[in-house]
Amino acid sequence: QVQLVESGGGVVQPGGSLRLSCAASGFTFTNFGMHWVRQAPGKGLEWVGHIRYEGITKYYVDSVKGRFTISRDISQNTLYLQMNSLRPEDTAVYFCTKDLSGTWASEYWGQGTLVTVSS
Amino acid sequence: QSALTQPASVSGSPGQSITISCTGTSSDVGSYNLVSWYQQYPGKAPKLMIYDVTKRPSGVSNRFSGSKSGNTASLTISGLQADDEADYYCCSYVGRNLVVFGGGTQLTVL
Numbered sequence: 001q002v003q004l005v006e007s008g009g010g011v012v013q014p015g016g017s018l019r020l021s022c023a024a025s026g027f028t029f030t031n032f033g034m035h036w037v038r039q040a041p042g043k044g045l046e047w048v049g050h051i052r053y054e055g056i057t058k059y060y061v062d063s064v065k066g067r068f069t070i071s072r073d074i075s076q077n078t079l080y081l082q083m084n085s086l087r088p089e090d091t092a093v094y095f096c097t098k099d100l101s102g103t104w105a106s107e108y109w110g111q112g113t114l115v116t117v118s119s
Numbered sequence: 120q121s122a123l124t125q126p127a128s129v130s131g132s133p134g135q136s137i138t139i140s141c142t143g144t145s146s147d148v149g150s151y152n153l154v155s156w157y158q159q160y161p162g163k164a165p166k167l168m169i170y171d172v173t174k175r176p177s178g179v180s181n182r183f184s185g186s187k188s189g190n191t192a193s194l195t196i197s198g199l200q201a202d203d204e205a206d207y208y209c210c211s212y213v214g215r216n217l218v219v220f221g222g223g224t225q226l227t228v229l
Contacts (some may be wrong), residue, residue: 002166035218037165044122044223045157045208050216059216062120095164104212105155105170112164 002026002108004096009113011079016086016117022079022096022110030055033099035106036081038072038092046092050099051079064090086117123148123221125144130227136197139147139224141209142190147219151227155192156185156194158205165208169194196226204228 008020022034036048039100049060058070069082079096093114097106124142131137141148141156148154154172157165167176169185172192182197192211196203209221 027121037220045159045210045220047210047218049218050218061217100167100170100176103170104153104218105167105210106157106165107167107170107176109164109166 001045001099002098004098004108004110006096006110006113009094011116011118012086013119014086014088014117017082017084018086018115020081020083020094020113020115023032024077024098027098030074032101034072034079035097035099035107037095037097039095040092048094049069050080083115088117091117120217120219123209123211125209125221125224127222128214128225131199133199133201135199136195137193137199137226139207139226141192141194141221143211144190147213148187148192148211150214151212152187154187154192155210156187157208157210159208160205167189173194176226199228201228
C-alpha cells in the first residue's frame, strides 16, 4: 500500500533554513508527480508546489518562489522540500502528497510535519 | 491567485443531503474540469473524496458526489451520517501550472 512519511520539521528562526523529507513506498516513485501542501495552525490548506513525474519540472506558489526548492532522490524514493529564508508566515504543517496522474489531485497524503518559524 | 470561495460552515441532520459550493472564476474553475474535494478530520491528513469534478476514488462512498456549473463546483453528501462531520476543501487547477484550494467548510451534523 502507498505510504508517505514526512520528517525534518522543527523550530527555526526567521531567515533560517530547513529541509523536509518525504519517504515514499508502495508505488513506482518515478511514474508519479508529487506535491507539497501546507496548513498553518487553525487555517486552511495551501498548495506549495509540485514536481512532475520526470523529476525535472517544478512549479511553486508565488509566496515561496525563489525560497523553496522541491527535489527528489529516486535511489531513496524520497521527496524533499528545501526551505530557505524562512518567515513566520511559513509556520505550518507540511504534507507531501502523491499526484493522481493527469488530475492535479492529491491521491495520497503523508501525516505531515510541523515547521515553526519563530525567534 | 486568490483562494476559491467556500462557505465557512454548513450543517444538516442525519439522513439529509447537504451541498458545499466552491466558487472560482472563468479563468480557473470555469476553465478546467480539474476540481477535487478533500475531507479532513481534526489533526489528521486530508483524504481525497472527489477528483476531476465528478469522479470518486475507489473506496469512497457513493453518498459523495461532485458537480460543476459555470464557475462554481459543488460537493453533495447524501444520507448524512455522524462521521461525515469534518472540514471539506475544494481544490482546482487554475492554469499556469498552479493549484489553489478553497478556504474550507466546516460540516456539522446536528
